[in-house]
Amino acid sequence: MTTAIDPVDLAARLIACPSVTPATGEVFDVLEAALKPLGFEVHRFILGEAPDGPVENLFATRGRGAPHFAFAGHLDVVPPGDGWESDPFVPEIRGGLLYGRGAVDMKSSIAAFAAAAAETDHSGTLSLLITGDEEGPATHGTPALMKWMAERAIRPDMILIGEPTSEARLGDIVKIGRRGSVNMWINVPGVQGHVAYPHRADNPVPKLARVIAALEALRLDDGNDAFQPSNLEVTAVETASKATNVIPGSAAIQLNIRFNDLQRGEDLVALVRKTADEAAPGATVEAKISGEAFLTPPGPIYEIVSAAIEAETGRNPVLSTHGGTSDGRFLIALCPVVDFGLPNATMHKLDEAAAVEDIQALTRIYARVIGAALGSPP
Template sequence: MTDAIDPVDLTARLIACPSITPRSAGVFDVLEAALKPLGFEVHRFFAGEAPDGPVENMVATRGSGGPHFAFAGHLDVVPPGEGWSGDPFHPEIRGNLLYGRGAVDMKGGVAAFVAACAAVTDHPGTVSLLITGDEEGPAVHGTRAIMAWMAERNIQPDMILIGEPTSEARLGDVVKIGRRGTVNMWVTVPGVQGHVAYPHRAENPVPKLARLITALEAVHLDDGTEAFQASNLEITALETSSRATNIIPGSATAQLNIRFNNLHRGEELVALVRRIAAEHAPGATVEAKISGEAFLTPPGRLYELVTEAIREETGVEPTLSTSGGTSDGRFLIALCPVVDFGLPNATMHKLDEAAAVEDIAGLARIYARILRNALA
């Protein structure tokens, strides 16, 4: 019989590795050491090059055949920032909270799933962990690289649970069944640089950009759907080529982000912005980066597994939501049904990030129920 794993202790050991994207800082060593005694075959590999890499990734599998239940997550974290009450990479329990960068997002979730795997050992089929070190960063050499690695070996999960922190007021109250897509764009309007005292010798791009922004702000994308909130376009930054007070700039750039539901595709929105730019600021250029398309997992077995386990363990009836930011589900949905569920997310990315000790333990119990029923 496999010894039990304390998910709080494992979370603390993972936190102690300062794995700021794309550094792994030994965090995969800690995870591998926890998985191998549980009978997992662990595969680790690096993808990408500087500056966005190299990124360490892991695929760990146990068992064979179907059904195949996979857990996906990440061990990289965002920079801690200044102003913590303690060392962000020196985990500390104060009261009923475990403090440290990654406690919530999402080393606590990974540790909880490992603990669930220790509790559920005698099962048919396959269980796997798809763990990346590139979710908080560009997400170029992480989950997508894992998917390519799996495709080369014909590894195909039947369903995937992502352990992102989705809960809000209490553990289990929110499960994410889809996510909006996101696209960033940089619209640059050219001008002619000159002295402000001689405007006839220059061409100021700022008024043109202002008119373009007004036109973009007037765009009504949609009213939302039954599953998704309305899409929104937000101007996120403005910049000109000049830093002096007496120079008319030679160019002006607006940065914008669109969070969109499944009524749209990223390329269609880029084309829309390009048409508006051509109309209101001829000569403007538009650069775009589509981070992911909107996705929605239709109702089915995975919904039932997750909601039933939450209900049985906590008594909470979870809300099925598509709100908030995106996740690597935007990639994994190409493989099979995907659902996100994890810890309460109030402190993720914040100073003094912390997870309740009981929530980590409770999440491990919920994951164990899901895993046991999925592989029954």
């Protein structure tokens, strides 16, 4: 390609567009303006209404025929919070680091892939699947993009997600699968009353304590060669009373289970319901399964991404399933998927920052991946 892109400059311009989830608007304008001169055909569409929307999505494609290699990512970011050294939406380079919300997760990866596409001629089809709803409920994000693609019979052969997977150094970790995630809310009813007259009340707190103890005693599994053991964590406890002299009328907990591919979300919900009911008859459980566990089987995408990393950095990456989830939980229904991107130490934190040299190296790695996945033009 003849149109060059500076990945650090493009990353800074994307960061300068506030895009707290759900994201629409100017940040997609900036990306579209970068992609069109590279020969990409760009499609954008907006879905949903408040509070989960509106959400903007973008599908860009260049070339035709097989093979079809796609890059997936998101332009929405989490709220910046207070206490930054500089404005989170006014990007700054200090000490070799690009500061700003989204510098790590994951505007710089998107910029790096666009820059890699700018310098790479290829055969086949190259696409970008970019959503504005990954950090939120994902209701109108990647699943909506997949529906749009299915209606047009678009199906990639391999997908690379640019999530920040690296830890100590760029290229040390590639994610080949992700654990599933399910959130649950357990409510234990009681009868409100004065603490001086407990016989006139029914305190739900001891019952809830029994539920927590029973849940903590569960051993879900021991993991396997690809995944660590599934784990259940109670993340919040609350009661209906804020007064010191009132027995609450109800008590509740919130919990999350991160689970491996030995489990299914609905089976875990059933297990928690049974456990809660045995410990506190009458307890109710609500659940939301965010995604099932998935594992990409060994294949060409492992070799392509690992070889590109080793050629650029000299590192042989660890193929891992640890950590949080990603939109790979949806995209795995289409084709093999792996996640690879920048070091993640500051993602979602105050003063989020990516090393300029890492962004530049990531661009070169992505260019190698594109070349290996699609080959040279005839």
